[in-house]
Amino acid sequence: VAAPKPTPRRNDSASLAKEIAEKLTYAIGKDPATARRHDWLEAVTLAVRDRIVDHWLASNSRNVQSGAKRVCYLSMEFLIGRLLRDAIINLGLSEAVRDALSAYDVDIDLLETLEPDAALGNGGLGRLAACFAESMASVGIQGFGYGIRYVHGFFRQEIVGGEQVELPENWLAHGNPWEFERRERSFEIGFGGKVTTIEEAGKPPRQVWRPAERILAVAYDTPVVGWKGTRVNTLRLWSAQALDPILLDAFNSGDHIGALLEANRAQSITQVLYPADSHLAGQELRLRQEFFFSSASLQDIIRHHLKRNGGDLSTLPDKVSIQLNDTHPAVSVAEMMRLLVDVHGLGWDESWDITKRVFSYTNHTLLPEALETWPVNLFERLLPRQMQIIYAINAQIIREATQKGLDGAKVSAISLIDEGSGRRVRMGSLAFVGSHAINGVSALHTELMKKTVFNQFHELYPERIQNKTNGVTPRRWLLECNPGLTDLVTEAIGPGFKDDITKISGIDKLADDAGFREKFMAVKLANKQRLAKTIEERLAITVDPTAMFDVQVKRIHEYKRQFLNLVETVALYDQIRSHPEIAWQPRVKIFAGKAAPSYANAKQIIHLANDVARVINADPSVQNLLKVVFLPNYNVSLAELIMPAADLSEQISTAGLEASGTGNMKFALNGALTIGTLDGANVEMLEHIGEDNIFIFGLTAAEVAARRAEGQSGREIIDASPILKGALDSISHGVFGEPGRYNNLVDNLYGNDWWMIAADFEAYWQTQRRLDALWQDSDAWGTKAVRNTARMAWFSSDRSIREYAKDIWDAPTSV
Numbered sequence: 001v002a003a004p005k006p007t008p009r010r011n012d013s014a015s016l017a018k019e020i021a022e023k024l025t026y027a028i029g030k031d032p033a034t035a036r037r038h039d040w041l042e043a044v045t046l047a048v049r050d051r052i053v054d055h056w057l058a059s060n061s062r063n064v065q066s067g068a069k070r071v072c073y074l075s076m077e078f079l080i081g082r083l084l085r086d087a088i089i090n091l092g093l094s095e096a097v098r099d100a101l102s103a104y105d106v107d108i109d110l111l112e113t114l115e116p117d118a119a120l121g122n123g124g125l126g127r128l129a130a131c132f133a134e135s136m137a138s139v140g141i142q143g144f145g146y147g148i149r150y151v152h153g154f155f156r157q158e159i160v161g162g163e164q165v166e167l168p169e170n171w172l173a174h175g176n177p178w179e180f181e182r183r184e185r186s187f188e189i190g191f192g193g194k195v196t197t198i199e200e201a202g203k204p205p206r207q208v209w210r211p212a213e214r215i216l217a218v219a220y221d222t223p224v225v226g227w228k229g230t231r232v233n234t235l236r237l238w239s240a241q242a243l244d245p246i247l248l249d250a251f252n253s254g255d256h257i258g259a260l261l262e263a264n265r266a267q268s269i270t271q272v273l274y275p276a277d278s279h280l281a282g283q284e285l286r287l288r289q290e291f292f293f294s295s296a297s298l299q300d301i302i303r304h305h306l307k308r309n310g311g312d313l314s315t316l317p318d319k320v321s322i323q324l325n326d327t328h329p330a331v332s333v334a335e336m337m338r339l340l341v342d343v344h345g346l347g348w349d350e351s352w353d354i355t356k357r358v359f360s361y362t363n364h365t366l367l368p369e370a371l372e373t374w375p376v377n378l379f380e381r382l383l384p385r386q387m388q389i390i391y392a393i394n395a396q397i398i399r400e401a402t403q404k405g406l407d408g409a410k411v412s413a414i415s416l417i418d419e420g421s422g423r424r425v426r427m428g429s430l431a432f433v434g435s436h437a438i439n440g441v442s443a444l445h446t447e448l449m450k451k452t453v454f455n456q457f458h459e460l461y462p463e464r465i466q467n468k469t470n471g472v473t474p475r476r477w478l479l480e481c482n483p484g485l486t487d488l489v490t491e492a493i494g495p496g497f498k499d500d501i502t503k504i505s506g507i508d509k510l511a512d513d514a515g516f517r518e519k520f521m522a523v524k525l526a527n528k529q530r531l532a533k534t535i536e537e538r539l540a541i542t543v544d545p546t547a548m549f550d551v552q553v554k555r556i557h558e559y560k561r562q563f564l565n566l567v568e569t570v571a572l573y574d575q576i577r578s579h580p581e582i583a584w585q586p587r588v589k590i591f592a593g594k595a596a597p598s599y600a601n602a603k604q605i606i607h608l609a610n611d612v613a614r615v616i617n618a619d620p621s622v623q624n625l626l627k628v629v630f631l632p633n634y635n636v637s638l639a640e641l642i643m644p645a646a647d648l649s650e651q652i653s654t655a656g657l658e659a660s661g662t663g664n665m666k667f668a669l670n671g672a673l674t675i676g677t678l679d680g681a682n683v684e685m686l687e688h689i690g691e692d693n694i695f696i697f698g699l700t701a702a703e704v705a706a707r708r709a710e711g712q713s714g715r716e717i718i719d720a721s722p723i724l725k726g727a728l729d730s731i732s733h734g735v736f737g738e739p740g741r742y743n744n745l746v747d748n749l750y751g752n753d754w755w756m757i758a759a760d761f762e763a764y765w766q767t768q769r770r771l772d773a774l775w776q777d778s779d780a781w782g783t784k785a786v787r788n789t790a791r792m793a794w795f796s797s798d799r800s801i802r803e804y805a806k807d808i809w810d811a812p813t814s815v
């Protein structure tokens, strides 16, 4: 008899309604009368998931047939957020699901808010990985995300007494319907132990690593649905398990506690995401995480290649590209060499050639304090064979460089070992030499990479560094988060922009059309009302939705200069009170973001934001003109609420320090104007949007570098600016909390003003006042807002991904 085949799921609302009821009954064990909202969420998710699985299996068999190149994106972070709405929109099921649920009097919008965020990332780098995964599926690339299945993602932030408190996050508490555990897909990962040389007669000596500790990496797969569901890729996240719990029991017979401790020790590797994004947490556990997921991913990639290509590893670079998302998976370069040479018996030179052709590396920061290095002795103890390999690679690189005529100082600049402050392995250098392409994430950042961190390498290998300006997926960051604007654009120019975002430029000509502009600003107002409601519910602060929503949301860091924004806020507060005759424009200053738990100055900035909000919001003399809001627990879902509701986007980093930024793109796509420095991707946004439609101020990257070299202090600038001086005085003299609380922040400005806050204040202040004037002319503001949305298409991650595919991966799109 022929085996019965499952029938693919149908997408009409009646079929969906029936299946949702079946899931509720047979998968969850509830009937509609007693089901709670979470039960409905799970039932809908499972019904939608069935449709994804149909596409997923079809994509997987097409992958096998086409044999096209696979792109593996290795990232310690995937900051995904929620998946239900993403899946529903990409599958084209919005109306069907809404209709199906209306039969049960259940509201899909409400259900969607019950899904926990998958917060497996810190910020920009992790969110970029999630946008790229979705874009790879959307443009038809055989993409595989590889990462870590953290049990606890990024911490939950509460504000208590104005200060950040970190609470553990537990996204898996009620299970995760999107993941499929693949127990059969598991690999052993070693740590520690010894390397022995095996000599056999007639053969070259071999190195064998005998780890002291072995742990199992188990795969959990999540489907990644592309636009229109035509391709579903896989995100494979690794979970750490004790190698063999039963053996362990036998080994520890009688010692149950000891056996459990052993299992816990194994599992601890994937328990928690490190919450530091710009300065190093140099702990051993972090290096273990990095190696754990790198080794598991490479073993999986090699296993797959051998199975599909008749056991021939020489063709690996034709069939696979591996992108390293920053240096976090850089140990992969050494581990790949170990697997090729020690495990699969290839020669060193051939292995090195394969490695370089397979790998490419994206750099996301130039901040010296964020460049990853590991003490040689730690590396040696944890990964003895990989350390030997790094030495061997280093010797080869130095030999090559010397042959090309490099001398002492230049040679030590390219050494993989930093001999300066204790011996340390430079992970950026390892990633560089093991890759055929190295990219920065904006044009400016890439040029600075060539001139600074990788200057010596760039001289030696001038063809390797390229630029790939970041992008954001227009599905999540327009269609899903801003249905009002999506409908308006559809009404105006048709739905073609959903398939090809470049078509959104069709609304450019409507910027001068008063009727369209009014509708555009009406959508904005509705989005602001929605955000105002959340602000009221969460903070009991009433804000006027017709005031200008001036927003800075991102990780809290000194280089991002939330402090500059707060000083301007305080200055504005003072000026409004001392000059009531001026036609001040009503503003709501909105802040959100998390500080790394160990980053004292960043925590002070959060405290100040909350202190400033408390004092200003309680002062009746500025009531209609100024409100300050710090929204706790910034995450992807909150961003989806905030981006569509912003009038003004603050992108005010010290020039030269923000590699790209991606929030800047989300805001502008949703019709916010930008006030920003010539930093990161702001520079390219200026080129696309046009100088009339973006508000640029402040020192350039070159000017910042020059001022830093001079070591100029902020004192003269502050003394010459009564507005700045006044604001700093009220901050340090106790207008906002105890006197002295913010001495450290303020004194830094008088000292060397490292972040150029005093230096840029005047230009920032003046630009803000120009924006006040523009706000009064709502037609002019509306025109610029429309032009922002119309001209942001180039910043789609589909464009970024196509560039990677063509210039770095040589991988076909639309397969």
Ligand code: 26Q
Pocket (backbone or CB within 6 Å): 122, 123, 124, 125, 126, 128, 274, 276, 277, 278, 279, 280, 281, 282, 286, 328, 364, 365, 370, 372, 441, 470, 658, 659, 660, 661, 662, 680
């Ligand atoms: C490294 C070692 C040990 C512990 C933590 C880390 C670590 C973790 C996360 C270091 C850096 C990060 C994250 C960096 C990041 O998000 N960078 C941002 O990347 C975005 C995407 O390219 C850019 O748009 C931002 O400009 C950049 O700041």
